[in-house]
Amino acid sequence: MPLPPVRRQGDLFVDAHGRQVTLRGVNLGGDCKVPYPNGGTNFPSDFADHRDVSFVGRPFPLAEADEHLGRLKHWGFNVVRLLTTWEAVEHSGPGLYDTDYLDFLAEVCRRAGEHGQYVFIDFHQDVWSRMTGGDGAPGWCFEAVGLDLTRFHAADAAHVMQRKFNYGDLSGRQAAYPQMSWGSNYRLPANGIMWSLFWGGRLFTPDFMIEGENVQAFLQNRYLGCLDQVARRIAHLPNVLGFDTLNEPGVGYFGEPLSYRHLGPSEINPARARPGAALSPLDALAMARGLTVEVPVLKRNLETSIAEPAGQRTMNPDGVSIWMTDCPFERAGAYAVEGGRAEPLREDFFQVAQGRPVNISDDGFGPLFHEVARVIRKHEPTWPIFAELDAFGAAAGRPFPTPMPENSVNASHWYDATTLFLKSFDPTNHYDFMTGAPERDPGAIRDRYVRQLAGRQSYREAFPGGAPSLIGEFGIPYDLDDGAAYKLFAQGRRDEAIWARHTAALGLMYDALDALGLHSTQWNYTASNRNDLRIGDGWNQEDLSIFSRDQQEDPADPDSGGRAIEGFCRPFAHAVQGRLTRVRFDRATRRLEIDYQADPTIAAATEIYVPKRQFPGGFSTRVEGAAADLDIAPDVQRVRITALDAGPVRVIIQGR
Known part of the structure; x- marks a missing residue:
């Protein structure tokens, strides 16, 4: 049966029947950042073939689509944030679109609908491109602006796994990366x-x-052209919800004083400093110009989590220029080179332009958000945009631009930074990475999660007419504690106890999402994931996939290959005949409570996903409040409730 179309209505998503819909899903998938089949960072590369790559086969070959999409449906997910990249669409050169890939991506979207999955398209990027340590933009962008990507490593201009990693060393982690x-x-x-x-x-x-x-128009118009190419191919699919604006965009030097080095919270930048070289914009421009600079280095204090000064570092000691032409910022009067040093000419160069102060939200993000909306709505006028800010700005409370486009969704991201960066989780001995405050019990951790997620949710006030809040990314590394669970799995352990910490962390995150009524897409599901510290999701040794081929022992069992399944495979209301007011699931007691205001004029039942994984011994269902008909189908993991009267309804599902 086709999925009923879903649209934004104020702060809600509602389907064609008028039911309130909860979107709960995953990012698909982590390896979409890299070409298929051998483009992962676990393979050495000098990127010389960047114009000739292909992404056909990401997130999986079509022959595997039914397997993976069926597994997501079995686990209760009803939405995927489907990754693609600018490079995947336009790697060959400006205006040269990979039509084979575009057809492939459209077919993945169609297949997702057949398996009950709504889709929104995420044009993904991390630190600009694969050639600068991440993913996103095609390599020819550097050539277009006059940069030589082959010199980046020699000039310390980029930190790239393929240039830092010793692929002959099979030990796993390496100090160089x-x-x-x-x-x-x-x-x-x-x-x-x-x-x-x-x-x-x-x-x-x-x-x-x-x-x-x-140059700005040239780059942005090429990016928007790729969105246009994808939008025109999928506009006819009813399960497509819309498009992300651009994943966790960087901000460059926008708003920074030219000589400012961020060593800790200040009036200029209230965020905590991060470990590594504390470069000012001028330091970086000097390095790019071929000058050697000495800069402070910060190192994280593991007891306080604060990044503290730890000496100096010489950057670009060989004096390698990455420009093939002159520097456009030097030409525009930001600085001048005198006596082998870069001297600032305008300290406010990136703060004041055209006679006025500028900021990244209104002068950078805002215009692009409106252009994204314009481009995709040429093909489907009802599509919302899923808007997100830069990763660090979101954590620091950077505002969304004003005004936002009509029909927008707050798609902010959130992670427990302690777990993410340290790859460790102990529910009895944890701390807040942002403040260093200790947390000695799961309740304290969950309360912080609720506070932090509520901060993301509060952005909805910036959206005209309100906006649903969908946490576009959250999740945990599965290689916690140097892959301790993988070692136990390899030794023959198959009990859930090896995933206890993973399950506990995820459970607290989903508890917080339930408490706030947030939609979400967990990061991530990678079909090619491996239980290998060198590989993981195939990108920079990240390993956050809820599935791994290395754990799949029974292809006929949809749970086989899953990691810490009880942490994410949870009961929830897919659609409510009315308006949801409260959800609470206690995994320890196997008890689910859902409260809503029933509206019998809505001619479709409330549908609750009730996974066998959480209720292995079966369950009982009780409905309190308004009169209702009950349809229980444990074989398909579903309960339906049709309210006959208006008023409050409480559904209690109790495991046996």
Whole structure:
């Protein structure tokens, strides 16, 4: 049966019947960041073939689609945030679209609908591109602006696994490429330059033209052209919800004083400093220009979690320039080179433009959000945009731009940074990575999760007419404690106890989502994932996939291959005949309570997903309040309730 179309209505998602819908799903998938089949960071590469790659086969070959999508349906998920990248669509050159890939992506969307999955498209990026340590933009963008990507490593302009990692060393972690270090690229020259041009070319380098357009227009129009290509191929599919704006965008040097080095919270930047080289915009521009600079280095204090000064580092000691031409920021009057040093000419170069102060939210994000809405709505006028900010800005409370486009969704991201960066979780000895405050019991951790997620949810006030809040990313690393669970699995352990910490962490996260009534797409499901510290999701040793081929022993069992399934496979109301007021699930007692205000004028039943995984011995169902008919179908993990009267309804599902 076709999925009923879902639309945004104020702060809610509602289906064609008028039922309130809860969207609960996953990101599909982590390896969509890299080409198929051998483009993962576990393979060495110099990126010389960047124009000739293919992403057909990501997130999985079509021959595997029914298996993976069927598993997601079995686990109760009803939405996927489907990853693609600018590079996947336009890797060959400006305006040269990979039509085979576009047809493939459209077919994945169609197949998802057959398996009960709504889809929204995420044009993903991390630290700009694969060539600068992440994913996203095609390599020819560097050539277009005059940067030589083959010099990035020699100039310390990018921190890239394929250039840092010793692939002959089979031991796992390596000091030359520390775990979760890829984010340091945001401060390095290649990233800072590309994001500054992408968001602020018109403001900061107005005379920098490419093919008759300002550099900002050239880059953004190529990106928007890729959204247009995907939108035109999937506009006819009723299960497609809309498009993300751009995953966790970087901000470049927008809003920073030219010589400012961020060593800790300040009036200029109230966020906590991050470990690594504390480069100012001027430091980075000097390095790109071929100058050697000495900069402070910060190291995290593991007792307080605070990044503290730990000496100096010489950057670009060989004096390698990454420019094939002159530097457009130097040409525009930001700085000048005198006596082998970069001297600032305008300290406020990235703060004031065209005679006024500028900020990334209103001068950068806002115009692009409106353009994304315009481009996709040429093909389907009802599509919302799923809007998100930069990762660090969201944590620091950066505002959404004003005004936001009509029909927008707050798609902010959230992670427990302690678990994510340290790859460890102990519910009796945890701490808040952002403040260092200790947490000695699960209740304290859950309460913080609720507070932090409520902060993401509060952004909805910036949206005209309200907006649903969907946490577009959250999740945990599965290689906690250097892959301790993998070692036990390899030794023959199959009991759920090996995943106890993973399950506990996820359970607290979903408890918080339930408490706030948030929609969500967990990061992530990677079909090619491996229980290998060098590989994981196939990208920079991240390993957050809820599925791994290495754990799949019975292909006929949809649970086989799942990791810590009880942490994420939870009961919830897919659709409510009325308006939801409360959800609470206690995994320890196997008890689910759902409260809602029933509306019998809605001609479709409330549908609750009741997974066998949480209720292995069966369950009883009790309905209190308004009169209702009950349809229990444990074989398909579903309970339906048709309210006959208006008024409050409480559904209690109790495991036996």
